Amino acid sequence: MADPASTHSGTLSADSGRTSRPPSATTAPPMLAALEVHRTYRFGQVEVPVLRGASISIAQGEWVAILGQSGSGKSTLMHLLGGLDRPDEGRGTIEFEGRAVNLGAGRSLDRYRNRDVGFVFQFYHLLPELSVLENACLPGLVGGWFGHARAAAARRRAEELLDQAGLSHRLRHRPAELSGGERQRVAIVRALVNGPRVLLADEPTGNLDATTGASILDLIAAQHAQGLTVAMVTHDATVAARAHRVVHLRDGQVVEG
Amino acid sequence: MYAALLSNRYLTSRVIPMIAVGAVALCVALVIIVVSVMSGFLDMLKASGRTLIGDVIVSSGVGGIPHYDEWLADLRALPEVEEATPVIDTLGLLRMPYPSGPSKEIAPVQVWAIEPASFARVTAFGEKVWWRPPTDDAARDAMLPEDPRLRMDGSILRDGLTLTQASTGRPGIVLGMHVSIGNARQSNGSYLPRFGWFMPGEEVTLTVVPVSESGKISEPRDATFPIVNEVFSGVYDVDKSRIFIPLAQAQQLLRLDAAPLYDTTAEPDGEGNLPLLGTTPARVTKVLIRAKPGVDALAARDAVEASWDAFVARAARRSDRLGRPPERVSILTWEQQLRDLIGPVEKEREMMRILFSIIHIVCAGLILSIFWSIVIEKTRDIGILRSVGASRLGILWIFLRYGLAIGVVGSLAGVGIAWIVVDNINLIHEAIGRDAPRAAWITTCALSVLSLVMALHSLAGRGQLLPGLLWTIASVTLGVITLALLGHRGTLIWDPSVYYFSRIPSQVDWFNAAITVGGGIVFSVIGAAIPAAKAADVDPVEALRYG
Ligand SMILES: Nc1ncnc2c1ncn2[C@@H]1O[C@H](COP(=O)(O)OP(=O)(O)O)[C@@H](O)[C@H]1O
Ligand SMILES: [Mg+2]
Numbered sequence: 001m002a003d004p005a006s007t008h009s010g011t012l013s014a015d016s017g018r019t020s021r022p023p024s025a026t027t028a029p030p031m032l033a034a035l036e037v038h039r040t041y042r043f044g045q046v047e048v049p050v051l052r053g054a055s056i057s058i059a060q061g062e063w064v065a066i067l068g069q070s071g072s073g074k075s076t077l078m079h080l081l082g083g084l085d086r087p088d089e090g091r092g093t094i095e096f097e098g099r100a101v102n103l104g105a106g107r108s109l110d111r112y113r114n115r116d117v118g119f120v121f122q123f124y125h126l127l128p129e130l131s132v133l134e135n136a137c138l139p140g141l142v143g144g145w146f147g148h149a150r151a152a153a154a155r156r157r158a159e160e161l162l163d164q165a166g167l168s169h170r171l172r173h174r175p176a177e178l179s180g181g182e183r184q185r186v187a188i189v190r191a192l193v194n195g196p197r198v199l200l201a202d203e204p205t206g207n208l209d210a211t212t213g214a215s216i217l218d219l220i221a222a223q224h225a226q227g228l229t230v231a232m233v234t235h236d237a238t239v240a241a242r243a244h245r246v247v248h249l250r251d252g253q254v255v256e257g
Numbered sequence: 258m259y260a261a262l263l264s265n266r267y268l269t270s271r272v273i274p275m276i277a278v279g280a281v282a283l284c285v286a287l288v289i290i291v292v293s294v295m296s297g298f299l300d301m302l303k304a305s306g307r308t309l310i311g312d313v314i315v316s317s318g319v320g321g322i323p324h325y326d327e328w329l330a331d332l333r334a335l336p337e338v339e340e341a342t343p344v345i346d347t348l349g350l351l352r353m354p355y356p357s358g359p360s361k362e363i364a365p366v367q368v369w370a371i372e373p374a375s376f377a378r379v380t381a382f383g384e385k386v387w388w389r390p391p392t393d394d395a396a397r398d399a400m401l402p403e404d405p406r407l408r409m410d411g412s413i414l415r416d417g418l419t420l421t422q423a424s425t426g427r428p429g430i431v432l433g434m435h436v437s438i439g440n441a442r443q444s445n446g447s448y449l450p451r452f453g454w455f456m457p458g459e460e461v462t463l464t465v466v467p468v469s470e471s472g473k474i475s476e477p478r479d480a481t482f483p484i485v486n487e488v489f490s491g492v493y494d495v496d497k498s499r500i501f502i503p504l505a506q507a508q509q510l511l512r513l514d515a516a517p518l519y520d521t522t523a524e525p526d527g528e529g530n531l532p533l534l535g536t537t538p539a540r541v542t543k544v545l546i547r548a549k550p551g552v553d554a555l556a557a558r559d560a561v562e563a564s565w566d567a568f569v570a571r572a573a574r575r576s577d578r579l580g581r582p583p584e585r586v587s588i589l590t591w592e593q594q595l596r597d598l599i600g601p602v603e604k605e606r607e608m609m610r611i612l613f614s615i616i617h618i619v620c621a622g623l624i625l626s627i628f629w630s631i632v633i634e635k636t637r638d639i640g641i642l643r644s645v646g647a648s649r650l651g652i653l654w655i656f657l658r659y660g661l662a663i664g665v666v667g668s669l670a671g672v673g674i675a676w677i678v679v680d681n682i683n684l685i686h687e688a689i690g691r692d693a694p695r696a697a698w699i700t701t702c703a704l705s706v707l708s709l710v711m712a713l714h715s716l717a718g719r720g721q722l723l724p725g726l727l728w729t730i731a732s733v734t735l736g737v738i739t740l741a742l743l744g745h746r747g748t749l750i751w752d753p754s755v756y757y758f759s760r761i762p763s764q765v766d767w768f769n770a771a772i773t774v775g776g777g778i779v780f781s782v783i784g785a786a787i788p789a790a791k792a793a794d795v796d797p798v799e800a801l802r803y804g
Pocket of ligand 2: 074075
């Protein structure tokens with residue numbers, strides 16, 4: 001990817017939607033942004049609007065924490081940002097480097113999830129049949145049918161990152177043999193293995209004790225220090241305090257400060 | 258890439274897919290075994306059926322084929338034809354030499370009058386004449402000690418092959434193996450004389466009815482022949498009614514020989530003789546043809562047909578009205594001729610094939626249900642894969658690959674099992690025919706007791722139900738097998754002294770095996786496809802909430 005400004009001046013590939021905002025010569029578009037997104041769940045006749053025009057803008061190199069109570073829609077917002085889910089039909093856009101991601105066909109969404117963002121879940125979500133190393137490599141194996149070269153590169157990078165995360169002695173273990181903190185580290189390595197621009201973490205410490213949680217946050221901080229953009233969701237103000245900027249999710253909307 | 262990794266991992270890390278592999282293997286093996294044995298029987302039937310008829314059979318009506326020598330010369334000159342031989346077939350009654358006493362039994366027979374030398378070149382008559390001395394020590398050792406063949410010299414075979422009793426110079430008769438009651442079939446497929454009646458050397462009287470060209474039936478005529486040998490074709494219907502006599506004798510008996518024809522409407526001359534119109538040529542009712550090696554029977558048939566048309570056309574140009582060949586004769590290949598014999602068995606085999614193919618669908622259903630439960634169990638994993646960028650097609654491919662692997666491994670294992678069983682089917686058949694060896698039931702009994710001990714141990718020990726249940730099932734199964742082995746009294750399914758073959762065909766029908774394997778794989782993939790599509794449609798967020 002070139003710098004965001006040139007990205008905006010017409011070199012986009014045809015498969016991405018154009019944004020409705022006019023190009024700006026002075027301010028670069030944010031790395032990742034949600035624009036007026038709505039997300040409503042339906043239970044038969046009853047509609048529950050969880051997000052009601054939520055907007056958030058995450059600049060390159062930023063570490064943003066989204067703070068909100070349980071059930072406020074934090075995960076929903078993260079799923080939208082990560083391309084796992086789409087806003088209600090025609091009600092809001094997700095932009096990555098100035099391009100709408102949720103308008104693309106399924107294929108480009110797969111690519112977005114695979115290359116552009118890395119997702120970390122509260123419950124780690126590792127594949128139990130695969131070893132630590134295989135789990136960490138997974139995004140490198142996914143993108144393409146004949147990606148042997150990419151798979152080898154992903155393997156090298158996974159080994160490197162697992163080493164940094166202090167897991168080099170665990171490569172052949174199954175997730176079930178690991179502690180919660182170790183599993184979450186594997187999940188973070190998996191999220192980073194394809195070299196995404198943004199890390200999306202949905203309550204990454206929510207299932208861990210304070211000390212272990214702190215070490216996870218240290219790991220994220222180390223990656224952030226190397227230039228990674230991070231968006232993190234939490235209901236815990238002390239966790240949120242590690243971020244540069246804290247926003248709140250209230251009544252389906254994002255409020256600054 | 259990841260699809261291979263995951264489908265292999267799913268395949269090897271659980272037991273249920275192994276059960277699916279086993280089920281596919283057993284289904285495929287069953288189909289291959291049944292169809293292979295049926296195909297073997299069919300081939301055997303075809304082979305025996307064609308032993309005494311050559312490749313192409315030309316049959317005329319009662320009038321017969323005049324100037325057949327001329328046509329035989331035409332036929333022998335054809336590039337497709339190896340040899341041709343004339344035959345007269347008719348029905349007759351055979352007065353048997355038994356019982357002792359003045360009143361004898363009469364057997365209805367199908368008479369084939371042949372020229373033995375050329376007949377043996379067209380058909381396998383030469384190899385099928387039964388009574389002959391053993392050719393080597395191995396053959397001698399295989400015979401029962403009472404077998405009359407052990408005390409024979411070559412003269413009986415020569416008499417059989419020439420249809421002549423050499424010691425007297427008389428024309429002889431060869432009977433099908435079961436025309437007389439004298440031959441008792443043994444369990445090794447050989448024959449011993451029954452009630453002391455050994456046919457060669459005895460005399461029989463054959464009665465036949467001549468029929469004129471116009472279909473008028475004359476007085477029956479008879480002739481007495483010494484039995485010179487017997488013949489075993491392998492088709493019971495043939496062996497119980499076919500007899501062979503020399504062509505010349507049959508032509509005389511049936512008035513099909515060359516004869517002067519007088520004008521019965523004219524006045525006799527001074528010496529009381531009617532005016533001579535000419536000579537009616539000798540006739541035969543059938544011509545059997547052997548095709549040159551490598552020539553297809555249908556191609557030979559077409560050549561024979563063309564030759565017949567030319568022969569008829571040539572005869573029509575001659576003024577001689579007496580030797581006109583019939584316009585129409587039936588010209589059939591051996592397979593067409595044997596339609597009645599082969600047809601029912603072929604249909605049976607197709608029935609079997611269809612019925613057993615349903616097993617494939619059962620396999621597909623089994624795989625479908627196994628995969629369905631795997632997909633449900635793996636919903637969260639599918640969500641994870643989608644969240645790191647796996648496409649729907651990628652997920653589909655994981656499960657299709659998985660089904661493909663089960664189909665391929667299962668089908669190939671099935672071929673292996675089928676091959677082992679079919680290859681040893683005669684041994685298995687013989688083993689079923691004997692009582693179970695003591696070692697077998699003692700072993701299963703001991704294993705059953707052992708399993709029972711293990712069952713009690715695991716139930717008493719950690720109070721775990723599953724291992725206890727499995728050991729109990731093993732114990733009961735082994736116990737039932739022990740009882741079955743104890744109760745088993747040797748019964749041959751196909752007792753060769755009753756059935757007409759002494760060995761079960763043991764050739765795998767590889768063509769059919771290939772089709773069955775293909776079916777096994779295709780149905781496994783179909784069974785996997787439905788759950789695979791369901792897996793591909795899983796919404797990632799929903800799937801992750803699920804876990
Ligand atoms: N797939 C779904 N179907 C129906 N309701 C949902 C679904 N996902 C989330 N919700 C509801 O939406 C609300 C917000 O959920 P979520 O985004 O998970 O909140 P948070 O992560 O802040 O705890 C909750 O009330 C939850 O029950
Ligand atoms: Mg949540």
